[in-house]
Amino acid sequence: MNIISTNDDNECGFEEIAEQFLWDLRCGSSPTIESFIQRYPTFEVEIRQHFPGLVLGEKLAAHKTGFSKIDLPLPFSIGRYELLSEIGRGGMGVVYNAIHAELEKEFAVKVVLHDKPDAAKRVKRFKQEAQAISSLHHPCIVPLVDFGNQENLFYIVMRKIDGITFRQLVDTRYSDASAKTTADDSEWKLMASLFSEIADALHHVHQRGLVHRDIKPNNLLIDQESRVWITDFGLAKLSEESSVLSTTTGLVGTPRYIAPESTRGGGIADARSDVYSLGVTMFETFSGITPRNQESVTSNGNGKFSIPDLRTRTKDIPAALNGIVSRSCQFDPENRYQNAAELAEDLRRFALRNDRPLLRRLKSIFGSRNT
Numbered sequence: 001m002n003i004i005s006t007n008d009d010n011e012c013g014f015e016e017i018a019e020q021f022l023w024d025l026r027c028g029s030s031p032t033i034e035s036f037i038q039r040y041p042t043f044e045v046e047i048r049q050h051f052p053g054l055v056l057g058e059k060l061a062a063h064k065t066g067f068s069k070i071d072l073p074l075p076f077s078i079g080r081y082e083l084l085s086e087i088g089r090g091g092m093g094v095v096y097n098a099i100h101a102e103l104e105k106e107f108a109v110k111v112v113l114h115d116k117p118d119a120a121k122r123v124k125r126f127k128q129e130a131q132a133i134s135s136l137h138h139p140c141i142v143p144l145v146d147f148g149n150q151e152n153l154f155y156i157v158m159r160k161i162d163g164i165t166f167r168q169l170v171d172t173r174y175s176d177a178s179a180k181t182t183a184d185d186s187e188w189k190l191m192a193s194l195f196s197e198i199a200d201a202l203h204h205v206h207q208r209g210l211v212h213r214d215i216k217p218n219n220l221l222i223d224q225e226s227r228v229w230i231t232d233f234g235l236a237k238l239s240e241e242s243s244v245l246s247t248t249t250g251l252v253g254t255p256r257y258i259a260p261e262s263t264r265g266g267g268i269a270d271a272r273s274d275v276y277s278l279g280v281t282m283f284e285t286f287s288g289i290t291p292r293n294q295e296s297v298t299s300n301g302n303g304k305f306s307i308p309d310l311r312t313r314t315k316d317i318p319a320a321l322n323g324i325v326s327r328s329c330q331f332d333p334e335n336r337y338q339n340a341a342e343l344a345e346d347l348r349r350f351a352l353r354n355d356r357p358l359l360r361r362l363k364s365i366f367g368s369r370n371t
Helices: 014-026 033-039 041-064 119-134 166-173 185-207 271-287 319-328 340-352 356-366
Strands: 076-078 081-090 093-100 106-114 144-150 153-159 163-165 220-223 228-230
Touching: 014 041, 033 041, 081 106, 119 144, 119 153, 163 166, 166 220, 166 271, 185 228, 185 271, 185 319, 185 340, 271 319, 271 340, 319 340
Parallel strands: none
Antiparallel strands: 076 081, 081 093, 093 106, 106 153, 144 153, 163 220, 220 228
């Protein structure tokens, strides 16, 4: 199956090409890097730089996880929960709407199928990671309330949040291709405030030795009280020492939101990788496209990428907020915010105070090109 509608690389972006490559890998068609360069010569630099990491990451993921497709007959009982309907599915599991058999209370239950022979090690690791995730206590993190395993099924139970995802928010806002992306000052400050809460929650995650590794619009929720939530820690990686955030390896996540360094060297990820993913999510929320979309990404031919100026798409975005987003999704991790706390602070500063001091600071970092 070709998930790209055309072979003309002028009509598709790098993230679509990467997703097609991953699709072909997972379907067993054994695509080659050279064949994709021939099909999409404009993206030769990006393909040579990132596709070897995609191949290695897929091999590591297949070796380490052994996750298989889940197709449970509903209703289905697992532990003390009855799975009633499917909420969503991804590469690492399926989320169901479920009810506790005794409490008669609804929960969201994520189920992962494991059929590898090293089940004992997998169960031990699953328990370690579930315990670490259950230790997260933050008002913007969907809490894990239970976990367990039943034969070859792992499951984690989360509080069910009634609301919409940022993906639904973006899709609604940009459903009309000709829609103008305009907002007044109060709207920009409100969005900055919401993203500052998400960044603050990410810092809480990182301080406890976890990297989320799959921050994207689908995993951020807004409930009926306009409260934001981070959900789906199914890809979260526990560092070697719970008190120290260390890098992790093994490429996972959604291609267009994965930090560039995670597609090289076996999929290295740290706090800055989550910052990048959140930066891309902000960029997309404010513009309707991602920084690696064909409308925006540029390369100087030496593997050095240029982050687009949001104002080419969203002309009324305040300069300070534009600079914050740009710094968050820089391709070089050394040029990003080095932790989510710094990002949260700048977003709060923009949302609650006069942005002149922040604007001057951003100018000193990026120069006048981003202001």
